[in-house]
Amino acid sequence: MSEHYTEEGTERIRLAEFTEKAYLDYSMYVILDRALPHIGDGLKPVQRRIVYAMSELGLSAASKHKKSARTVGDVLGKFHPHGDTACYEAMVLMAQSFSYRYPLIDGQGNWGSPDDPKSFAAMRYTEARLTPYAKVLLAELGQGTVEWTPNFDGTMKEPSLLPARLPNVLLNGATGIAVGMATDIPPHNLREVVSACIRLIEAPKSTLEELCEHVPGPDFPTRAEIVTPRADLLKIYQTGRGSVKARARWEREEGNLVVNALPYQVSGARILEQIASQMRAKKLPWIEDLRDESDHENPTRLVIVPRSNRVDVERLMSHLFATTDLERSYRVNLNLIGLDGRPQVKNLREILVEWLEFRFATVRRRLQHRLNKVLDRLHLLEGLLVAFLNIDEVIHIIRTEDEPRPVLMSRFELTEIQADYVLDTKLRQLARLEEMKIRAEQEELATERDWLEKTLGSKQRMKTLVRKELLADAEEYGDARCSLLVAREAAVAMDESELAPSEPVTVVLSEKGWVRAAKGHEIDPAGLNYKAGDGFCDAVRLRSNQPAIFLDSTGRSYSLMAHTLPSARGQGEPLTGRFAPPDGAVFRAALGGAPEQRWLLASDAGYGFITQAGSLIANTRKGKSVLTLPKGARVLKARPVVDLHTDRVVAVTNEGRMLVIPLSDLPEMARGKGNKIIGIPGKRVAIREEYVVDMLVVPEGGKVRLISGKRHLNLKAADLNAYEGERGRRGNKLPRGFQKVDGLELM
Structure with a gap:
């Protein structure tokens, strides 16, 4: 319960109550009197006042242009006591053909450009008049069609709405931000909207889907394509909300x-x-x-x-x-003030139905206003004809009577209005031909009266009249669609691999996890300079527009584009600056290539699987888990696959055992532990007693070099056959002197 009390002549109310009321009053003002258009004429108050003020100044499409400052002055002084800058900007917007689908103002001078709409000249330099299209809003203004309200200081009247002959709210659209709500109504094509209105007049039960056959989508002033799918446009018109995409x-x-x-x-x-x-x-x-x-x-x-x-x-x-x-999205929010004076988001059918209701009411008021005028004129002509037929007696009464009006009313059964009209008649109207003119005018007005009464008394005649007027306006002001509706594929941005130049590079990884990229595939990675205490770990040959992938000692993969790596002219940079591996993890392997390039990933516990480079890409600093390691196992260098069906896997343990199996025996997976390649007891792996020293993928006919200290053993394809066996076996012993293999190389 609010507490109102006075103290020393001052009224006091609670601050919370005052602020709530003040904010609500302000909100309603902004919503109803500033930001949202009315469904009737599709205008906001400032736009309505500008158009009306220009019509009052006589600035029709047939008149000469006048300084814009003259119009702005009249608007501010008579109807809209706000800032001149905001008023002039609203005026400019209605004159820009690239902003309004059907401009209301015809301007001379600099009214801005599509590149910079705000580059218009000051109002003292530009001139303006109304466009022919503005007649749609003003033609029926003085015909009793709208309510008139006092202006801000009560010295004159202004129309509360303009009697629009077309649904301007859809034709030119509107944008505005109020308190707690906004509106974004896109412009539409005049002929299409009129066609939908006529469909509703002829078939009032037409569905929204049927109306969308006439209004397929918005029509912006520019010739860009609308690429929003038809189904999405239909949903927008069903809900009143959504977004539309336009493409150059x-x-x-x-x-x-x-x-x-x-x-x-x-x-x-x-x-x-x-x-x-x-x-x-x-x-x-x-x-x-x-x-x-x-x-x-x-x-x-x-x-x-x-x-x-x-x-x-x-x-x-x-x-x-x-x-x-070049492609842009436009928000759609069909929020407007309805005939009930309340803002609401409406669908397309609701807007058209409500506007037609407004239009029929306007036409009915126009016809009734004209009928009243005709009846009043017929009443006067009837009295004038009586007087004319008895002109001598009328003149005698006027000359001899002190108060001729009551005498005339009594003698000829005239009303007070008729008697006054007879008395006000000029002598020149007493000519002999005047009777013929009176009777001709009576006959003409009687015909018009009959037509008006029949039209007002028949719903079908009213529908025919409104339909005829809509078609006439569509013929006069309509044009072809600007924004074509086209079905296009969704725009997709190119990724870095497509945008970067494609050059051969060798990505080099050091034992301490430093990385660099050298141009070309001919360099010797092991021969590069390394920091003290560091040395060569792994290298991979890629293209500069391909991702480089790294495996750490925990089996996680990380990736970044090769062209972003530092040059091999220096000593590179640590991968820990780009990624965030688990504590204690070190980088063990480098790989990469096209997304479909296959690699063999394996642990020195003798397990491995085949995977594609695309499955290893991780666009996060923490990477992603790929290779599951048994207890005590370590990550081996990744090996590229040439042919899944003919390649063979060669595995060598520190115990001098080697096993050769077909690559096709291994599964292709995105992550996991893999299958056993060579048999090693798990306990021996856990304590590092036995493990795989190296593993190699050998193409068909390929040769292998075993490295043991400074000694090398070259094995041809036929030599490798002696070490073939089933997957998971222990393998065969290598010759004496090669019981401790340091690594494998393809020859």
Whole structure:
């Protein structure tokens, strides 16, 4: 319960109650009188006042232009006591053909450009008048069609709404942010919306899906394509909310890509800046040059020059659509003030039904207003004709009577209004031909009266009239669709592997986990300079646009693009700066290549499996678990696979045993422990008594070199046959002198 009391003549209320009421009052003001359009004329109050003030100044489409400052002054002084800047900006918006689908104001001077809509000249320099389309809002204003309300100081009247002959709220759309709600109504094509209205007049039970056959989607002022699927557009019109995607139009011209239409409210200069930024960052190696050739004949002409004719231009444009404003999404929120004065999000059918209700009410008021005028005029003509037929007696009464009005009313049975009209009649109207004129006017007005009464008394006649007027306006102001509805594949940005140049590199990993990349595949990784106490661990030959993958001692994989690695001219950088491996983990192996490249991953416990490079990519600093290690086991170097069906796996233990098995005996997995390749008791692995020294994938006909200290043993393909066995066996003993193998090499 609020407490109101006075103290020394001052009323006091609780602060919480005051602030709540003040905020609610402000909220309702912003919603109803500033930010949201009305369904009737589709205008916000400031727009309505600008259009009305210009009509009062006589600035029709047929008049001369007048200074914009004159209009703004009238609007502020008579109807809208707010800032002149905001008022002028609202006026500019209604004059920009690239902002409004059907502009309401015809401007002379600098009214901004698509590249910079805010670059318009000051109002003291520009001139304006109304466009022919503005007649749609103003033509029936003085015909008793709308309510009039006092202006802010009560000195004059202004229309609460304009009697729109078309659903302007859909044609020009609206954007606005109120308190706790917003509106984003996209513009639509006039002929399509009128067609939907006529469908509703003829078949009031038409469904929303049937109406969407006439209104398939928004129609922005620019010629960009709308690529939102039809099903999504239908959902937007069903719910009143969603988003619409518009995409620039382009074509090939002498090997170049020419963009000739941009999405709504997108700047060509901004597009060039976005593309150039990617070029500077070396993220667009496919583009050689960029030009803006826009002029008066070609308002939008952005030229993109590919580096060669081998560039996949469709893929390139898809990337640009995904990464620049060449494709843009527009929020849709069909929130407006209905006939009940309340803001609400409505679907397309509700908007059209409610607007038609407004239109029928407006036409009915217009016809009734005209009927009243006709009846009043017929009443006056009836009295005038009586007086004319008895003109001598009327003149005698006027000359002889002190109060002729009551005498006339009594003698000829005239009403007070008729008597006053007879007395106010000029002598020139007493000519002999006046009777014929009166009777002709009576006959004409009687015909119009009958038509008006019949129309007002018949729903079908009203429907026919409204339908006829809608078709006439569509014929006069309608045009072809600007934004074509096109089915396109979703835009996809290219990843780093596609954008980076493809050059041969050798990625080198040191024992301490330092990494670097050397150009070419001919270098000797072991011959590079290393820090004191460090040395060569592993290397892999890749392309610069491929990911380099690293395995740590816990079996986790990590990845980064090869072209991002430091040059081999220095000593590289530690991988711990790029990744966050578990405590105590060290990096053991390097691999990579195309996503479908297969590798053999194995532990020195004798277990392993085949996997693809794409399965090892981890886009996180912590990597991902790939190889499961038995207790006491360590990670071996990864080995590339050439052919799954003909390659063989060679495994050698520290006990001098070697086993050769077909690679096809091993499973292909994304992660796990794998299958046993060579048999080693688990207890011996745990205490490091026996383990696999090295493992190699040998292609068909390949040769192997065993390294034992400074001694080498070369084994041909036929020699390896002697060590073949079933997977998981212990393998055969190597010759004397090679019982301790340090490693294996392909010859």
